[in-house]
Amino acid sequence: MTAITRERPAAPARGLLRPWNLVRSRADEPAWVLPALVGVLGLAAALFIWNLTVSGYANTYYSAAALAGSQSWSAFFFGSIDSANFITVDKPPIGIMVMALSVRLFGLSSWSVLLPQALAGVATVGLLFAVVRRSFGHVAGLLAALFMALTPAAVLIFRFNNPDAVLTLLLVASAWALLRSLEHGSFRWVAVSGALVGLAFLTKYLQAYLVLPGYALVYGFSASTTLRRRIVGLGAALASVLLASGWWVAIVELIPAASRPFIGGSATGSPLDLIFGYDGLGRIFGGGGGPGGGGNGGGFGGEVGLFRLFNSQFYGEAAWLIPLAIIGLVTGLWLRRWSLRTDRGLAGYLLWGMWFVTHAVIFSYMSGVIHSYYMVAMAPAIAALAAAGLVDLWRLRAGRFWIGGLAVGAATLGTAWFGATLLERTPSFAPSLGVAAIALAGVAVGVLVVASLPALRDRLARLALLAAGLGVAAALLAPASFAVATTGTAYGGGDPHPGPVASGQVGGGAGFRGTTGGLGGFAGGGPGGFGGPGGETSTALVDYLVANRGSATWIVAADSANQAGSIELASGLPVMAMGGFTGSDPTPTLAQLQAYVASGQLRYVLVGGGGGPGGFGGTSSGTAGVSAVNSWVASACHVVDYAGTGSSNLYDCAGAAA
Secondary structure (H helix, E strand, O other): OOOOOOOOOOOOOOOOOOOOHHHOOOOOOOOHHHHHHOOOOOOOOHHHHHHHHHHHHOOOOHHHHHHHHHHHHHHHHHHHHOOOEEEEOOOOOOHHHHHHHHHHHHHOHHHHHHHHHHHHHHHHHHHHHHHHHHHHOOOHHHHHHHHHHHHHHHHOOOOOOOOOHHHHHHHHHHHHHHHHOOOOHHHHHHHHHHHHHHHHHHHHHHHHHHHHHHHHHHHHHHHHOHHHHHHHHHHHHHHHHHHHHHHHHHHHHHOOOOOOOEEEOOOOOOOHHHHHHHOOOOHHHOOOOOOOOOOHHHOOOOOOOOOHHOOOOOHHHHHHHHHHHHHHHHHHHHHOOOOOOOOHHHHHHHHHHHHHHHHHHHHOOOOOOOOOOHHHHHHHHHHHHHHHHHHHHHHHHHOOOHHHHHHHHHHHHHHHHHHHHOOOOOOOOOHHHHHHHHHHHHHHHHHHHOOOOOOOOOOHHHHHHHHHHHHHHHHHHHHHHHHHHHHOOOOOOOOOOOOOOOOOOOOOOOOOOOOOOOOOOOOOOOOOOOOOOOOOHHHHHHHHHOOOOOOHHHHHOOOOOOHHHHHHHHHHOOOOOOOOOOOOOOOOHHHHHHHHHHHHHEEEEEEOOOOOOOOOOOOOOHHHHHHHHHHHHHHEEOOOOOOEEEEEEEEEEEOOOO
């Protein structure tokens, strides 16, 4: 058996934690590490920030909430869509808070809404370097950071304003704290890790908890302390997770429903209902959240099954390096099968391996609503395992197993070939790139074969290293092409996909890239129509509503949050989002709407002209309630021809009889 030599970077200095300490060069590292890291971070910044405003306000649903949070601290706390606190988004507020602070500081613009996600992406890449370096050394750390930066799902989400960007950053930060806690079985650092997972929970609820099985295994097995202290540490981590996850939920539950906004996406206005229903177990089991709830990916994820992550909806996100990550995981665990329990490398493989397997199983078999961009939270594990596996294979070359160099060549050639097969799904996009990748990887393998001969291995060591680098570059050509294509595309709506349009991609295509007529923009047509990644709406409609607002709290009530969001962003004033995101939340009831009209808080109602896609949120009673509201508006209110076209879907309900 050949011993695996491992880089043992010096532990960071104790004392006040500074972000720079996470990525700075260490005394035992080569001088080129820091410039290389700066280069990778620069690449990430370019991919995430360049041409950032091409998507306008991107997902207007969350952009409107960011505006509301910048105008009202109460809306900031609840994550409300409007500053008058009628209804919240269907997610907890941490992701909204980050954007709201940016809008409050810099004013409302596409840039101020999207920049926090881009900066979160750069921070994620840097943190991933620090986390992987702690287990596998600086070379693996740099490779993992590079792989993460070039993952199409990362380029998409770190240029978009869905909460997944902040979720991913918090989870990678929690992994760093967890690995630090292993050194001495630190209760403090394992509690910090748990608290960060809790904050991730308050960004996207139960998805944050997918890392917890791996965390429990790693700390319980690998922490450098006694079994008793490990058990106590796990208890401290659990308490930290629950406290950090539950404080906001507890406060909201304790506030009377009449004194707070309706919790969007729930059936009862309760965050607990949302956690265990639509945004929790409902995502896994479909239907109402219980086992057997049925569903088929909500129409977004394709058929459930073992190979879902490679289907036409998912493959462009992060599938490119999954085979290499699996090779890395198997290789790493085999090479460390006799390692000490506290070995850093073994802990790293357990951490990222469990992260990868848990996400892969859940994403492959969940029957509720799933979007392919969820893969961004799985991308750090894919990048870490692929990088660590390559480095471990290369280290074998230094021992009597000279075949290690050939294994690196074979792995990169296989990855290049796999990427080429995925590129064939978009034949009009870069048609020769896959062939070029295979050819370059083949050259790298040929050089490695020669350089690995026992008689030439020492003399051609530098050439072999260059060949290995060429193989890695070839393996990255396919995902990098999708990543670069993503930076030049405008995205909007709730189900964006990176890269070029893929044939057979359900819900993909131009509509989700912000052009009118697609679900991503929810274009409605007519004077009240709206759509596009910037959330554009009729100027005549907005001008009329602003000019005739009077003393009303909301300038108009729209029949979904997507329509309301575009009007709110255009006017800067509160808009009532009836029915929440999908238009099917059970609020307002007909009696509530009539009371708002009677009190003068609401005058205008916009019926039709967009609406949510429906069918994957809310309840049947909520949908019936919206229908009752629309029927009353059509019968009791009168049409306003604000644009002089002779037709309109705007109704004036002033003085309407209940």
